Amino acid sequence: MRLLGVSGLAAVIIVAGFPAPSVERARFDVRALKSQTAVLTPTGVVAVRAGDTVQRFAGTNVLLTQEGGAEHAASAALADEQRRWLASGDVPGPEDHKDMARQALLDLDTMLLEDGALLAAPNGAWRYTWPRDASFAAVALSRTGHTDDAARILLHLADLQSADGTFQARYATDGSGLPPDDRGVQLDGDGWFLWAAAEWLEQAPEDGRASVLSRLRPALTRAVDAIEASIDPMTGSPKPSPDYWEVPETGVTLGSISALLLGARSVQELAGAAPRGAQAQWTGELAARGAALEALLEGAVHRDFAAHGYPRHAGGALLDASVAFLMPPFAPADAEVRAAWERAAVVMSRPAGGLAPGEGWHSDGISWTPQTALFALAAAASGDDVQATGWLAWLDAHRTAAGSLPEKVLWNGQPAEVAPLSWTSALVLLALVELDERQVGALAARG
Structure with a gap:
């Protein structure tokens, strides 16, 4: 983030740790909230611990500094820039969720480093870039009017990609481009990367598409490979x-x-949205390969998953949150998928009201916000406003005292682990965008 002009007045926002639970402890352990939010300073991103009090410039995530101090001018300029950034795009969703949407946008901007690396969260084992989380953030930023930031994320992912086209599970954000451990390759990263590129291309201004697409071209080809x-x-x-x-x-x-x-479907959409000209042959070839891959993968999904009620594992029985990846906006509506998605929401429900990652997940009473937000997105994109707004209201009610979306919520409703979580922030924004687009469509239909 560049430092721009010095701001004028600074207002103070006081945030503190989440209050101690008043409910008697049940059979589930209580896990700590390690960070309640993150703040920007002229020297970088700083996690705010759950028990700390922090002051921020009004309307920003920038740490408030004492007037007249050595860092105040730089911090004020940073706050001005973040306000301008927020104003340059859209804050999606109905009025009662605007504050959550605004904070989710500020958190994504805070987590996005200058080189395009996106922190999954601001501290500990989460202070890395996951291609999956980064891809979702790129789509959320594209669809809220921040396509330049989305392009930075995509170009950074292209730089991280291995020569064989695969992505590691996560990467260090120290500029090395190396994985921090031996978790190894996660193939889904290629699908998410291709989807994010296609979504960005659909939203990006026409005058900037060709140059970025040209730079992404080798990585997109390798992902299909x-x-x-x-x-x-x-x-x-x-x-x-x-x-x-x-x-x-x-x-x-x-x-x-x-x-x-x-990913296979997305390269076909990408080809349709790509600028005509020198790259037309390449995008046409990519689309043909995507169509062939789509046919193969659809056959495998039908045989190994649809025939068994869409379980987590091929031929298995236990349901999983990933059934939502076969729902809109990721795939066309399908009645059998919808039925499996509805069953999954029941068997994955947790005491506080959110969802676990899957039916076979640990019986620890913990709700996971990414999976809950994913189901809110699928509901919103499927036209189920009741389900969508219900889950969004739950997410809104379980933010930290600083306003950020945590990774987990305990059985007693207390936020846990880390906040903000970039993946959840992105999913919530996408769900709110879908609600907005449905409302616009409904108004247009009524004339």
Whole structure:
């Protein structure tokens, strides 16, 4: 983030840790909230611990500094820039969720580093870039009017991509471009990257599309190469790979295959939205490859997942949040998928009112905000405003005292682990965008 002109008046916002639970402890352990939000300073992003009090410039995530101090001018300029950034795009959603949307946007801007690396969260084991989270953030920023920031994310992901087109689970944000551990390749990253590129291209101003697309071209081609290399041409099934559960897998998961299917569809959409001219042959070839991959992957999904009620594992029985990846806005509406999605919401429900990642997840009473927000997005994109607004209201009610969306919510309603979580922020914004677009469509239909 560049430093611009010095701001005028600064207002103070006081935030503090989440209050101690008043409900008697049940059979579930209580986990700490490690960070309640993040603030920007002239030297970088700082996590704010749950028990701390912090002051911010009004309407920003910038840490308030004492007037006359050495850092005040730089901090005030940073606050001015973030206010301008927020005003340059849209704050989506109905009025009663505007504050959540505004804070989610500020949190994404705070988590986005100058080189395009996106922090999953501001501290600990989350202070890395996950291609999945970054791709969702790129789509959320594209659809709220911040396409330049989305392009930075995509170009950074292109730089991180391996020569064979795959992505590691996560990457350090120290400029090295290296994974911090041996979690290894997660194939779904290619699908999310291709989807994010197609969504960005649809939203980006025409005068900037060609140059960024030209720079992304090698990475997009490699991503399609990687999907092709992962698929058995006889069965259409990809290699087993970890997905957002971040655990080793010996069988194909719905989370992986649905993301790859989305990637195959997305390159076809990308080709349709790409500028005509020198790149037309390349995008046409990419679209043809995407269509062939889509046919293979759809066959595998039908055989190994649809026939069993869309479980987490091929041929399995337990349901998973990734069934939402086969719902709108990721895929066309399908009655059988919708029925599995509705069943999953029941078996994944948790005491505080949110959802677990899957039916087979630990019985720890914890609600996960990314999965709850994912279901809100699927509901909103499917025209189910009641379900969408219900989950969004739950997410809004379980933000930290600083206003950020946490990763988890305990059985007693207390936010836990880290905040803000970039993936949840992006999903909430996308759900609110879908609600807005449905309302606009309804008004247009009424004339």
